[in-house]
Amino acid sequence: THTLPDKFPEDVRPVFDDSDASSYQRANASFVILCRNSDLGGTVRSVREMEDRFNRRYRYPYVFLNEEPFSDEFKEAISNLTPAQVEFGVIPHDHWYQPDSIDEEKATAAREKMSADNIIYGGSVSYRNMCRFNSGFFFRHPLMEKYKWYWRIEPDVHFHCDINYDPFTFMQQNNKTYSFTITMYEFEATIPTLWGHVNDFAKENPQFIAKNNAFGFMAEDGGAKYNLCHFWSNFEIADMDFWRSPAYTAFFEYLDAQGGFYYERWGDAPVHSIAAALFLSREQIHFFHDIGYEHNPYTHCPKDLDTWKKGRCSCQRSQSFDYDGYSCMNRWDRFMER
Numbered sequence: 558t559h560t561l562p563d564k565f566p567e568d569v570r571p572v573f574d575d576s577d578a579s580s581y582q583r584a585n586a587s588f589v590i591l592c593r594n595s596d597l598g599g600t601v602r603s604v605r606e607m608e609d610r611f612n613r614r615y616r617y618p619y620v621f622l623n624e625e626p627f628s629d630e631f632k633e634a635i636s637n638l639t640p641a642q643v644e645f646g647v648i649p650h651d652h653w654y655q656p657d658s659i660d661e662e663k664a665t666a667a668r669e670k671m672s673a674d675n676i677i678y679g680g681s682v683s684y685r686n687m688c689r690f691n692s693g694f695f696f697r698h699p700l701m702e703k704y705k706w707y708w709r710i711e712p713d714v715h716f717h718c719d720i721n722y723d724p725f726t727f728m729q730q731n732n733k734t735y736s737f738t739i740t741m742y743e744f745e746a747t748i749p750t751l752w753g754h755v756n757d758f759a760k761e762n763p764q765f766i767a768k769n770n771a772f773g774f775m776a777e778d779g780g781a782k783y784n785l786c787h788f789w790s791n792f793e794i795a796d797m798d799f800w801r802s803p804a805y806t807a808f809f810e811y812l813d814a815q816g817g818f819y820y821e822r823w824g825d826a827p828v829h830s831i832a833a834a835l836f837l838s839r840e841q842i843h844f845f846h847d848i849g850y851e852h853n854p855y856t857h858c859p860k861d862l863d864t865w866k867k868g869r870c871s872c873q874r875s876q877s878f879d880y881d882g883y884s885c886m887n888r889w890d891r892f893m894e895r
């Protein structure tokens with residue numbers, strides 16, 4: 558028999574068997590996994606863990622996206638893991654590939670320089686396509702349009718604890734829009750001009766800046782300097798209506814027009830994070846302290862012993878990245894106490 562933690566409201570309680578799962582009132586939500594056919598093994602492992610730790614009780618659907626068609630082998634291997642709905646989509650050409658407006662000579666020179674400087678993925682075009690797609694397009698994919706909420710998963714990540722409630726419903730009920738498990742410093746060399754463009758955009762568009770926003774978590778010297786803190790976007794549970802809003806649409810278009818996804822190597826993590834910090838109130842950003850999550854090389858493990866036990870977590874609390882020197886968690890805690 559199962560015991561229910563009683564701190565969860567009735568309708569975010571877990572369901573425990575198949576008959577319950579099919580009648581469970583789900584949020585309008587989906588998992589989204591961007592990957593290649595060659596990521597099959599790691600993707601199977603991530604989905605297997607998600608099913609074991611959460612989704613076998615909730616049956617949220619999955620959307621897989623790729624700039625190439627998924628192979629029959631890939632589809633069969635994934636569909637074999639879950640009774641939930643699984644859809645496989647191809648990304649429209651212009652949502653993925655480098656736009657014609659980019660000066661290819663300038664982009665090539667930038668890649669060569671970053672590659673010579675040993676910046677991670679500095680020489681990669683496909684990585685840049687991926688970052689731009691995750692910044693501005695995944696939520697506009699035809700298979701994603703019908704959903705409001707998403708949970709991003711990557712190949713070869715780990716979910717270390719049982720998740721005994723529904724994070725989507727939790728966010729909906731608590732007026733949360735964006736969430737994270739890990740926050741850290743960005744490599745400055747990948748975003749040398751990003752902060753300047755952010756400030757220009759903010760000055761030109763004061764109507765989009767939220768009251769009680771989280772800008773102070775990232776901005777130093779009265780906004781002049783970026784402390785490089787961002788939410789690690791390989792884990793995200795968020796409301797796509799935010800990415801589809803006039804504020805974020807204008808923000809992404811402004812940044813995209815600067816060309817920095819290709820002339821530099823802007824990541825979707827700082828782009829999403831800075832937008833959340835500017836256009837949301839700080840209470841709309843949620844830290845899922847209770848979700849044990851690992852993406853190589855870092856793990857977030859619940860700090861609270863009781864939470865760790867209830868979740869039957871497989872991570873070590875002493876190894877949690879939260880209070881590593883490279884983590885921004887301390888800054889977040891201090892910021893939220895203010």
Ligand code: GDP
Pocket residue numbers: 590591592593596622623624625683684687710711712791
């Ligand atoms: P990292 O986490 O920054 O090291 O980057 P990853 O290599 O994990 O890529 C981030 C996400 O994008 C993962 O879900 C990858 O599977 C996916 N991804 C990266 N590059 C490509 C690509 O060229 N094509 C496709 N379809 N997916 C990609």
Ligand code: MN
Pocket residue numbers: 711791852
């Ligand atoms: Mn990754």
